[in-house]
Amino acid sequence: MPETDRHIRPLLSTGAVLGDGPDAAVPAHYGAPLREQRRLLDGRAVVDLGHFEVLEVTGPDARSWMTTVTTQVLEGIPVGSSASLAVLSPQGRVEHLASAVVTAEETLLLVLDAGARAGLRRYLEMMRFAARVELTDRDDLRVLGGTAPAADVLPELDLPAPVAVWSEPWPQVAPGGVAYGPDPDDPVGAVLTVADADALAQVPWRSDHLAGMSSWEALRIADHRARAAREVDERSIPHELDLLRTTVHTTKGCYRGQETVAKVLNLGQPPRRLVMLHLDGSQDVPAAPGGEVRLGGSDGKVIGAVTSAALHADLGPIALAVVRRAVPLDAALAVEVPVSAADGETSSVWIDASQEPVVVPRDHGDRPATAKL
The missing domain is CATH 3.30.1360.120 (Probable tRNA modification gtpase trme; domain 1)
Structure with missing residues (x-):
């Protein structure tokens, strides 16, 4: 079909x-x-x-x-x-x-x-x-x-x-x-x-x-x-x-893109990292994919974007976002949420967010197991 x-x-x-x-x-x-x-x-x-x-x-x-x-x-x-x-x-x-x-x-x-x-x-x-x-x-x-x-x-x-x-x-x-x-x-x-x-x-x-x-x-x-x-x-x-x-077998031998996988794993760090966000639910406005993520607050530097968002039965409002690797793991963040008014105009509100690391930056003394080139 x-x-x-x-x-x-x-x-x-x-x-x-x-x-x-x-x-x-x-x-x-x-x-x-x-x-x-x-x-x-x-x-x-x-x-x-x-x-x-x-x-x-x-x-x-x-x-x-x-x-x-x-x-x-x-x-x-x-x-x-x-x-x-x-x-x-x-x-x-x-x-x-x-x-x-x-x-x-x-x-x-x-x-x-x-x-x-x-x-x-x-x-x-x-x-x-x-x-x-x-x-x-x-x-x-x-x-x-x-x-x-x-x-x-x-x-x-x-x-x-x-x-x-x-x-x-x-x-x-x-x-x-x-x-x-x-x-x-x-x-x-x-x-x-x-x-x-x-x-x-x-x-x-x-x-x-x-x-x-x-x-x-x-x-x-x-x-x-x-x-x-x-x-x-x-x-x-x-x-x-x-x-x-779970998705990439790092020692299996040749496949397309393997050189990048091995070089970043063995010699470098990824430029961005996935993070889970715990969102402030007091404003009762749901986050959505595409919302900007800023460092510190609404006036802070844009450091990424929300990719997924949901209301969890136990955790409350949560989201996934891809942010710059250099963002400190304990940094306070703010997430943009578009809000539509009755007249059709759209504005943004900002809600506070804390991080739960998914991908953690690694220095040269803390690396995962090496992969074959």
Whole structure:
């Protein structure tokens, strides 16, 4: 199905309030976002990720070829294994991110963010050459998110058997990985269940079975997980977003962008760093992606921008932002929040923010393990 024709119908539309930006096709919530988030945290609800896209890679060379053209090792791992992977530019910039599941000896399923599949497929088609692989858009499949496989979360629904289940022991460092900062507090992780879309549409869903995308984003932000559609821009290198923790295998051998990964890891520091912000909620105005982050206050120097924001059931208003590396870890920050007036005019208010480091600057005496050039 052409990307422009891909239509997504929410699994449950009763009470649904659709999201915006990359999440405009699925519900942000069903009328009670914090209660939904609590159910998601407690393992009693799943999230409709119907806008996420699935690409299948099959063939005798599927795993060895994908190991060559991405940052991850997929060859030799057991069927059923999950991994995160990236495709980098020759300069080491992040171009694509995907969650991969080995579903058979010669088959991989890649789960991608909304709108990301077409670009990755174009790159893979260019790199296929003589490799014995086939690429197939799987619009017959749909993705559910949760803190456990969907069938374990909702056993009463008799859900269709999954085609794949992706998970990883976040924030544990994957083989070949390197952590660029501390582990998040009380991480809950993420599990993606991929199943037949038509069968899922026939399930008798109720609002208490589902949590909206705002709940999924709140848990992701609290877990310090970067997302392709939010945190990645044209300048991003993996070190800035702590992607070396699970997504980049630093010792596997050649891949595009490896030289930049190794040089920054062994000899330098990333120019920017991901940070989680705890926002002052007293003004009752929600932060949003794109808001400026300034040092000290509204009159301070612009040092970055908000990439994701949410209201967390336990932590209150939180956000992820990408800021300059040199910003002190204990510096007070201010975040810009656009506010629309009744006459249509837009102004900005500034809310105070404190940092929870995700990526920590390192001096020459405190470096992660080295990577091979």
